[in-house]
Amino acid sequence: MTGAALSSTPVTGELSRDGHLLRADDRLTKLHAGAGGTRGGIIACPALFGLVQIVSRLQMRLARALIVSDGTDNFELWVEAEPAGENVRIAILSWRSKTARNPDPSAKLPWASVMDETMTLNFDQALRLVRATGPVGDVIHQEDFGCGARHVVTRLLGDTGDIYLRDMEKFTAIGRSSTGLNTNNDTLLWGEPETSSSGEYTGYALYISSAPTGASVGYKRSQLVDPAFVFGKNLTPILHRPLSRIIANADTIGNELLGPVRYNYATYARDISNAARHLTALVEDLGDLEAVERPGFTTAPDRIELGDMARRVAGLLALKAADHSINVKVPDEAMQVNATAEFRRVLQILLNLVTNAIRYAPDGTEVSLDIRAEPDWSIISVSDQGSGVCAADRERIFVKFERLGRSGDGGSGLGLYISRRLARAMGGDLTVGDAEGGGAIFTLRLPR
Known part of the structure; x- marks a missing residue:
């Protein structure tokens, strides 16, 4: 499936409030099927499912930039969604391909017996291993390429890897910490999400460094976590979900959708909803601020x-x-x-x-x-x-x-x-x- 920069005709569909795909244009049907969905089943793209849930709860028209996958390729969509009775109608106005990089199976890897400098593992947007650089030694095997981060990290770190996987799967930066990867040396691991010039997530970089006990390890500036980056790219998506739930629940009470409540309680609920919307706008502004001030920021024409x-x-x-x-x-x-x-x-x-x-x-x-x-x-x-x-x-x-x-x-x-x-x-x-x-x-x- 290929992606156009901007759809001349919107790709449309209609979903039930619980996410079942009721009607869809051919392109959306193929995306749903490629992602493992079945005819009439719940939409197989989590980002679209989440948008439908929010629109259904708030009964508001919303527009969002979403990243979805058909199981092979990644796509960036601009989607408008609006309530339609008990259902939600969506229109995909922009459909841009963000195809994952495929590893070269014939690539020669630099083998080494000891890790004495930083090794970098690069994962794509779906957290599949696509590149390994540095002294990978006996740590990374050829068959690891194309495998998910959970497979690779669990094989390297065992049960300890769950701590780091939780951060990777949320595209949250990992601060430097010791691991049990190499018992003879102090092994340090840290990581950070990779982004495009427009601020969208494109993958994840995991760094592993080993040095003799007591020796100092040098880090590049790009491997350190910028506090602005931590807020703009890490806290912004984390805060969106609880804020959306606060708004949805407060609107349910304030509009008396589940039954009548005392007038002052309804007023309090509307105040809570307005305050949460205000906080959501501030969070989005801070996320945008981090993006536009990043060196080399560009837009897609x-x-x-x-x-x-x-x-x-x-x-x-x-x-x-x-x-x-x-x-x-x-x-x-x-x-x-x-x-x-x-x-x-x-x-x-x-x-x-x-x-x-x-x-x-x-x-x-x-x-x-x-x-x-x-x-x-x-x-x-x-x-x-x-x-x-x-x-x-x-x-x-x-x-x-x-x-x-x-x-x-x-x-x-x-x-x-x-x-x-x-x-x-x-x-x-x-x-x-x-x-x-x-x-x-x-x-x-x-x-x-």
Whole structure:
């Protein structure tokens, strides 16, 4: 199965609230079958199953970047899911292949009798051993290649390996610790997840080093764990699950889905849900911050249409706008402006801009998304009818953690900073100015 950068026609399907695949396009059917699923059975891709469970519980439309496997290849999908009565409808808008590297069975391995320097074991996204470098000696066998981490680590470390496997399977960094791999020497083991330039997990690197007792062992900077990396890439996915459960349970109580409760209890539950959503947004911001500040961060170019992007954002934020009686105006469907930029990142920027406009514009006003084409640029702008941004603050507003003196409004001061970094990583820019008739206008320029 091959993957396209962006599906011209979405791949669609419908699942029951408990994850059974009720209907699917051919491509989704093949993915399900390749991953071991049966006709009408529970979807065989855990990431899709998890998204369906969340949408079913929250009864909200959600969009996520997911990584799935058909048993042979890995794929990165951008999926939109929405409630459909008792079921959940999904649309896969982006389908990019992330094929695992296959080891060369004829490769010659560097054999050694003693480990006196660092050995590196590289596992792919499915935690299969694909490469071993350094003095592997009698530690790694040819038949280990292609095997899962559980097989390799258990063979090397026995029952002790379970401690490390738990971290590897969660793509969590392993701090340096002693192992029983070599009784004659002090053996140290540590590891860290590997990521792509866009911050997605691509595999795991496990390091093993042995040296005489008391001798110092040198480590490369890349083998040390950066605290920002630990939070951005390790705690972010770990925190998402409990926060999602808090939101789901609080919404169940607050909306009285399981029966009536006292009014003040329902109010408390809604407060808990809102606080958990706020914390979720902060966690996502910190994860994005780590990604965009990583040296060499790049984005994947897709062919996108800005009018379509505007309408998607308006749909995703329709309920939030309705809560404030704000009308979100979008371009006419007949007007099209194409651009070259990563679909997921442009959607992220626009969601941030429109959310801010709804948050700070007066109730009952209008937020407009407009598109136009220039010789070198494709442009989409978001304007509101609020108080605007004074000239002195138009660069300051893009500074990390800057909130222009606002407090208690739920913002982190990271959204605009991250959005501008993403825009520039895609070869464009994000600026702010005065909207016609008052208010602020944020302009996103992207390469044509």
